[in-house]
Every structure is written in C-alpha cells, then in structure tokens.
Amino acid sequence: MDVIGMDIGGTNIKAGIADSKGQLFGEVSVPTPVKEGKEAIIACMKKLIEELRVLRPEMISAIGIGSAGRIDTSAGRVVYATDNLPGWMGTNLREVIEEACSLPVFIDNDVNAAAWGEGWLGAAQGSSHYVLVTLGTGVGGALVHNGQLINGPRGGAGEVGHLILYPRGTPCNCGQAGCLEQYVSGTALNRLARTVNSDWNSYDLMKQVAAADPRAIELIDRFAEELATGLISIQNIYDPERIIIGGGLMETHPLWWDRLASYAVSGTLVNMHIVPAQLGNRAGILGAARLALDHVTVS
Ligand SMILES: [Zn+2]
Numbered sequence: 001m002d003v004i005g006m007d008i009g010g011t012n013i014k015a016g017i018a019d020s021k022g023q024l025f026g027e028v029s030v031p032t033p034v035k036e037g038k039e040a041i042i043a044c045m046k047k048l049i050e051e052l053r054v055l056r057p058e059m060i061s062a063i064g065i066g067s068a069g070r071i072d073t074s075a076g077r078v079v080y081a082t083d084n085l086p087g088w089m090g091t092n093l094r095e096v097i098e099e100a101c102s103l104p105v106f107i108d109n110d111v112n113a114a115a116w117g118e119g120w121l122g123a124a125q126g127s128s129h130y131v132l133v134t135l136g137t138g139v140g141g142a143l144v145h146n147g148q149l150i151n152g153p154r155g156g157a158g159e160v161g162h163l164i165l166y167p168r169g170t171p172c173n174c175g176q177a178g179c180l181e182q183y184v185s186g187t188a189l190n191r192l193a194r195t196v197n198s199d200w201n202s203y204d205l206m207k208q209v210a211a212a213d214p215r216a217i218e219l220i221d222r223f224a225e226e227l228a229t230g231l232i233s234i235q236n237i238y239d240p241e242r243i244i245i246g247g248g249l250m251e252t253h254p255l256w257w258d259r260l261a262s263y264a265v266s267g268t269l270v271n272m273h274i275v276p277a278q279l280g281n282r283a284g285i286l287g288a289a290r291l292a293l294d295h296v297t298v299s
Pocket residue numbers: 161162172173174175176177179181
C-alpha cells in the first residue's frame with residue numbers, strides 16, 4: 001500500500017510517494033508560490049499530487065499532509081497561520097484536496113508530522129514519549145506522549161518556541177516578550193550576529209565560531225546556554241525520554257552541540273537525553289505519509 005506524503009512550508013512544498021516501510025519514490029520539492037496567494041498554493045499541491053499518482057497508477061490509497069500553522073486535525077482545517085502562507089488561516093485543506101483528488105486526506109501541523117517521521121524512521125524510533133524541537137526561521141515543537149501526538153483542543157500544544165526565557169525580553173510576534181524563539185531561532189541568530197558585526201548574518205557567525213573568533217564564541221555560547229535553559233523547562237514539563245533537535249540550524253550543530261550538552265548537564269539534576277534529528281528535510285514528508293498510512297491501515 002502506497003500513500004503520498006506532503007510537507008507545506010513557507011519556502012518549499014515537498015512531496016513523495018511512500019510505501020509501508022518508508023521507502024520514498026518520486027520525491028519532489030518546489031518553491032511555495034507564496035506571492036501568488038492561497039489559490040496558487042493549492043493549485044501547486046494538486047498538480048504535485050497528480051504528477052505523483054501518474055508514477056504509481058492505482059497504487060495510492062491516501063494522502064498525508066503536514067502544513068505550517070495550527071491545524072484542527074479532526075476537521076482538517078488550518079486554525080491559525082502566519083502570513084508566511086497568505087490566506088491559509090481558515091482553509092479546510094482536507095476538504096479542498098479530497099474533493100480534487102478523490103482520496104482520503106489526513107492533515108496535521110508540519111512539526112507534528114516531522115515528529116511522527118522521526119518516531120517512525122529517525123531519532124525517536126523505539127520511544128513513545130518524546131519531544132521534537134525544530135530550530136529554523138522560528139522555533140517549533142511537537143509532543144508525542146504514550147505514542148500519540150498531542151495537539152491540544154485548539155492545535156496549540158507544543159509551542160515551545162514561546163516559552164518565556166526572559167521577562168520583558170525581546171518582543172515576539174506572538175504578543176509576548178522574551179520568548180525562546182527570540183534567542184535561538186535562525187532569525188534570532190541573524191539579528192544577534194549583526195549586533196557583533198553589522199556585516200554578519202548567522203552563516204558568518206558560524207564561520208567565525210569555526211575560526212575561533214572570541215566575539216562569535218561568546219555569542220554561540222550564550223545561544224547554547226539559552227537553548228539548554230529552554231530544553232530544561234521542556235524536560236521538567238513533559239518528562240520526555242528524548243528531546244530531538246531538528247530544523248535548518250542543525251546543519252551547524254557540530255559547532256555548538258558540545259556546549260549545549262554541557263549546559264544541559266550543568267543546568268539541572270534531571271538526566272536529559274538530547275539527540276539530533278536524523279531525517280533532515282525528509283522528516284515532514286515521511287511523517288505525513290505515516291499519518292496517512294496509520295489511518296488507512298486501521299480502517
Ligand atoms: Zn513568542
């Protein structure tokens with residue numbers, strides 16, 4: 001039995017066909033047509049689905065979608081989304097895609113999908129209690145408890161990027177101030193890098209860390225301490241067996257992982273198990289496929 005897994009982000013739409021063992025076929029990634037708006041994004045999704053179905057005629061039995069934003073999984077609706085996906089808020093994605101493709105569609109948040117993927121084939125294999133924290137443009141989180149994704153009644157559970165690290169700290173677009181996301185996301189690192197050198201972004205910062213520039217080291221050390229502080233709070237709230245760290249910033253993790261681990265050890269008496277994600281940018285497609293497989297296998 002094959003399904004389509006699709007990952008909708010503000011930058012790219014990724015999709016592929018997955019079988020029940022997690023083998024991927026026909027993997028594609030196209031830029032999300034954000035400037036053309038919601039209808040263009042939906043048209044792009046439909047086109048990718050049709051192109052994939054041609055590769056495995058009669059073999060596809062369902063579609064799993066992980067989308068940025070807060071998702072009401074039972075209704076298949078996007079409850080909240082930022083302008084990274086214009087017009088996305090309120091869209092009943094399941095209804096729209098089911099009508100167009102005549103296949104059952106299952107939808108969840110993109111970070112939840114990635115967590116499901118890591119549990120199936122990646123760093124969380126064998127664990128029923130884990131948290132995925134993604135460090136990218138923002139900071140995302142997903143909770144798996146007793147082998148189940150925890151969404152919350154309004155799709156808002158696991159928003160670990162908005163744990164408050166510093167009262168009256170840097171204002172956040174969520175309306176709070178001092179959120180973790182304002183210190184340990186890629187966006188935050190770009191901003192912090194500029195405070196050291198106006199020509200730097202986060203990539204320059206990492207290059208300077210590798211070159212042992214003391215100003216860059218000081219900044220990345222603070223980043224590691226702040227991230228560890230956030231993870232300690234997550235550990236205390238959810239008591240996960242593992243905390244998996246994923247997202248684009250993980251490309252640079254050899255430059256800061258030891259510092260993170262050291263602050264996590266010195267900051268708490270609780271034994272934390274922090275591990276890098278393993279599936280990279282395929283986690284979302286694979287997790288979305290797994291969501292679909294779980295439903296069609298059960299029914
Ligand atoms: Zn916030």
